[in-house]
Amino acid sequence: MTQEMDLNQRFEDYIASDQKIEAKDWMPDAYRKTLIRQISQHAHSEIIGMQPEGNWITRAPSLKRKSILLAKVQDEAGHGLYLYSAAETLGISRDEMLDALHTGQAKYSSIFNYPTLTWADMGAIGWLVDGAAIMNQVPLCKCSYGPYARAMVRVCKEESFHQRQGFQIMLNLSQGTTEQKEMAQDALNRWWWPSLMMFGPNDASSKHSEQSMRWKIKRFSNDELRQRFVDMTVPQAELLGLTVPDPDLQWNEETGHYDFGPIDWSEFEQVVAGNGPCNRERIETRVKAHENGAWVREAAAAYATKSAERTSSQTSAA
């Protein structure tokens, strides 16, 4: 018991003095569990997040746009892989995480349960969804768990290209024909509120926030980050000549921030509960991809075993 108290004290000291916790360090079970939940959900979001954009790869308007979109979707896969391996350092296996995703036990960001109806959605996703993700992710580069923080540094470096290419799509459309501008406005109308929901519930009703802040996994509250996102994005929308779909939105001289209207949390809850427009389709697609790849995984493993056996029998014969 005393030994555990010592270990706990050392852990608390590390956290207090902003030192990183590394994989083999002692950590409280609840800290480990929280990280596994958060990092694996984050990884799942990257992997499921490939689908809404993958939907437009074959229909991108030019070869240049197609190459960019391919590179972006490949980055999302990479981000998922960095994060899965960060989670594995905490003692959960890749298969366990994938099973949790495939059976619906694990959650992923609810934004990816919305459909991508037009090419402008590629712009809105890059600009708003990746913009919101960056807002959430930059503070995670300083999170107390070393492997997660290091993975996030890589992710953040790559993410800014995503946001800029999205904004450029929106810019081109909003400077184009009337139809193109309408398409951009329509995408903003559909993605604005779900993007604000990406920051999670209001602070008062966020069940994991407080403990995560104490452990320095989370550095800013959901509402703080959401406000920063609104403050950053509204002037960008003005630059595009588009209207943010919120009649209550206005600059507040006193606070130095934009006031914005109430978020429809019932929609958020519905989507999180599995009733968003694309929840079922996203998981079905993921499971199908996994099952279709099974023979490749098995064949490669069999080949590796066989080659290893051949090498060792040759060595022993010589």
Next chain:
Amino acid sequence: MSAPKAEWPLWEVFVRSRQGLSHKHVGSLHAADATMAISNARDVYTRRQEGTSIWVVKAEDITASSPSDKDVLFDPANDKVYRHPTFYDLPDEVKNM
């Protein structure tokens, strides 16, 4: 859903970012064998010219010191300040030392 199957082994990946620097740990990945680990590492960790050379090592082949041995291993260096040049006070007149 199928029960968890045997996963491909885990490999730790080390990348030399440019000539003249040593390889540095960048993360890990799963692959069936070393050849596949190298090509997966290329795709996962060097999409933006982050490297000129890759090492992959099976994670199970790495022996690491344990955090609980930290004091035993590293404390003996604590009281040997005379290993550092700043330990030695020299007159200001001495130049180039």
